Amino acid sequence: MPLHFTLDEFQQRQDKACAALAKAGLDAILLFAPESHYWLTGYDTFGFSMFQCMVLTADGRIHLLTRAPDLRQARHTSVLSDDQIHIWPEYEGATPENDLATLLSDLNLNGARIGWETQTAGLTMWNGQKVQSAVSGLIEASDVIRSCRRVKSAAEIAMHRKAATLSDDALDAAVKSTRAGAFEGDILSAMQGAVFEGGGDYAGNEFIIGSGSGALLCRSYSGRRNLDPQDQLTLEWSGTFARYHAAMMRTLVVGEISDTHKRMHAATVEALHACEEAIRPNAPMGDVFSAHARVFDAHGLNHARLQACGYGMGAVYNPIWVDFPMFYEGNPLLMEPNQVFFLHMILMDSDTGHAMCVGHSVLVTETGVERLSRSPLDLVPL
Numbered sequence: 424m425p426l427h428f429t430l431d432e433f434q435q436r437q438d439k440a441c442a443a444l445a446k447a448g449l450d451a452i453l454l455f456a457p458e459s460h461y462w463l464t465g466y467d468t469f470g471f472s473m474f475q476c477m478v479l480t481a482d483g484r485i486h487l488l489t490r491a492p493d494l495r496q497a498r499h500t501s502v503l504s505d506d507q508i509h510i511w512p513e514y515e516g517a518t519p520e521n522d523l524a525t526l527l528s529d530l531n532l533n534g535a536r537i538g539w540e541t542q543t544a545g546l547t548m549w550n551g552q553k554v555q556s557a558v559s560g561l562i563e564a565s566d567v568i569r570s571c572r573r574v575k576s577a578a579e580i581a582m583h584r585k586a587a588t589l590s591d592d593a594l595d596a597a598v599k600s601t602r603a604g605a606f607e608g609d610i611l612s613a614m615q616g617a618v619f620e621g622g623g624d625y626a627g628n629e630f631i632i633g634s635g636s637g638a639l640l641c642r643s644y645s646g647r648r649n650l651d652p653q654d655q656l657t658l659e660w661s662g663t664f665a666r667y668h669a670a671m672m673r674t675l676v677v678g679e680i681s682d683t684h685k686r687m688h689a690a691t692v693e694a695l696h697a698c699e700e701a702i703r704p705n706a707p708m709g710d711v712f713s714a715h716a717r718v719f720d721a722h723g724l725n726h727a728r729l730q731a732c733g734y735g736m737g738a739v740y741n742p743i744w745v746d747f748p749m750f751y752e753g754n755p756l757l758m759e760p761n762q763v764f765f766l767h768m769i770l771m772d773s774d775t776g777h778a779m780c781v782g783h784s785v786l787v788t789e790t791g792v793e794r795l796s797r798s799p800l801d802l803v804p805l
Contacts, residue, residue, distance in 0.1 A: 426465060426500055427665040432578050433502050436463055436571070437483060443567050444481040450535035451480040452564055453523070453554070456543035457740040459568040460487070461666060466501035468493050471545035471740065474511070474519040476554075479568075480530065488523055520550070520557040527558060538564025544742055569747070572737055575761045579667065580786065583736065583763050585623075587669035587784055587795035589662025592617040594671060594798050597658055601675050601805045607632050607647040607656075614660055624663040627744030631659035638674060638778040639771040641729075653678035657778050659767070666738035668746075669795050670765040672782030677805050683772075687724070687779035688802040691768040694718040695781055695800070698732060698750075698766050702785065702792040708754040715750070715768065727772040736763040736784055762787045763795070 440463060444452060454477040460466040463477070464485060475489040487497055488509045497508050509526055511519040527533070537558065541551060542565035555561060575583065596613035611632055618624075629643035634650055638657040650656065654677040661670035676684055697714040715732035719725060730751060737746035748756050750764070767782035783796035 426467070427582070428465065428578055430502060432576065433464060435576070437479075437485070439571050440479060440568055441481055441483050443571050444479065444538075447538065447564060447567050448536060449481060449538045449562065449564060449567070451478060451527075451530070451532050451537045452567060453478060453537060453539035453558075453561070454568060455540045455546035456565075456568070457545050458543075458572065458738060458746070459540060460501075461738055461740075462568070462572050464501040464503055466497050466503065467666065468496045468500070469741065470496065474550050475545075476523055478523075478526065478530065480532070484530065486526060486530065488519065488526055518553075518557075520553040523554065524557040536560075536562060538562045538567060540565045540568070542566075544740070572746075573735065573762055574759050575737075575763060579738075580761060580763070582665045582667035582738070583669050583784070583786070584795060585664040586662045586667050588797075589618045589621045589623040589664060590660065590669050590671045590784070591662070591796055591798050592621055593660055593662055594658075594673065597673075598675065598803075598805065601650065601656060601677065603650055603652040603654070603677055605650045607634060607650070610656075610658075611647075614658070618662050621662070622664065624666060626661045626663045627668060627739045627741055630661075631657070633657050636776065639773060639776070641769060641771070641780075650677050655684070655778055657780055659780070659782070661744050661765075663744075666740070668736045668739065668744045668765075669763070669784040670736065670744060670767075670782070671784065671796060671798070672767045672769070672780045674778050674780045675805055676802065680802060680804050681777070683775055683777050684779060685802065686722070687727075687770050687772070687777060688781070690719060690722040690724055691770060691779050691781040692800050693722075694732075694768045695766060698768070699785060699792045699794075702758060702764070702787055704760050704787065704789060705757050708748060708750050708756045708758060709752060711750045711766075712752050712754065716752070719768075719770070724770055724772070726774070727770040729769050729771075732768065733764055733766040733782070736765050758787055760787050760789050
């Protein structure tokens with residue numbers, strides 16, 4: 424039995440995927456994205472860093488080509504049976520791309536219209552070129568399964584809710600740990616510990632922490648410091664449950680809160696509310712970015728804002744927890760009920776040296792949006 428979902432849930436997903444293949448005019452698809460493998464069968468591994476491929480045919484057959492270390496991983500985590508799992512032999516000069524071509528031939532797919540996923544960390548350019556040399560006529564189809572995954576089932580939404588609870592727990596741990604003299608490593612430890620203690624997983628990328636001038640960064644970097652009596656601390660993190668994410672973001676202030684921080688915080692909260700108001704079924708994602716930009720620009724903070732204000736959440740793998748698409752200017756993609764998004768209102772003002780960020784994950788409903796976080800948006804001195 425699979426670990427997190429019922430057999431019926433996986434059958435519904437597979438039926439949805441086959442319908443998407445038929446709509447795209449494909450006889451089969453080569454799946455290299457670990458997210459596709461997980462969503463379709465429950466197969467859960469970081470073995471995508473090596474060569475592996477899952478084949479889905481339009482008539483519903485699924486076969487996995489992978490390395491020997493992932494044989495038992497597939498047995499333990501997925502709905503695949505042994506006759507659906509194929510191991511390519513490892514030796515100097517091995518050609519797994521040729522083993523893939525042989526598998527396709529065995530599945531009577533010679534001359535078929537075959538799509539493949541290329542927009543994924545699960546397929547390096549090196550391996551992609553080898554696949555193209557072994558299997559001719561492949562059709563770009565990276566969005567076929569990804570589009571199936573955007574609208575979440577009730578079971579998936581339950582996973583996101585659990586992830587959001589873990590995100591809130593991590594924030595509580597961070598606030599409790601943040602004070603003058605606190606070590607950033609201890610804050611990170613408390614946050615990650617809260618997720619693990621709640622039964623959660625590692626997130627799709629590192630938790631982001633930066634204080635002082637590092638608070639103006641929204642990427643993880645090596646190096647930890649102790650907080651000054653007057654400091655700012657930017658955190659971006661995600662609770663993760665069964666690979667499902669619900670990211671959050673905050674800038675915390677140690678010591679007296681300056682007027683600049685207060686002004687920036689008011690703008691971020693106003694922008695977050697405006698973005699939530701812009702999320703509606705059948706509205707384009709670009710509307711959300713426009714709401715974000717309109718608020719920040721009205722506050723004279725155009726120079727400090729970014730060119731995106733959030734993105735999809737889902738069950739995703741390293742190197743990032745972003746589950747595309749993103750909220751950026753002019754994005755025409757229409758939002759749908761039961762999608763989950765992370766909204767981040769980020770201000771990084773290099774002119775003043777101040778940072779202020781607020782963000783949490785939301786669920787699109789039939790009429791608007793539901794916050795998945797219980798945490799308030801107040802700016803409290805620590």
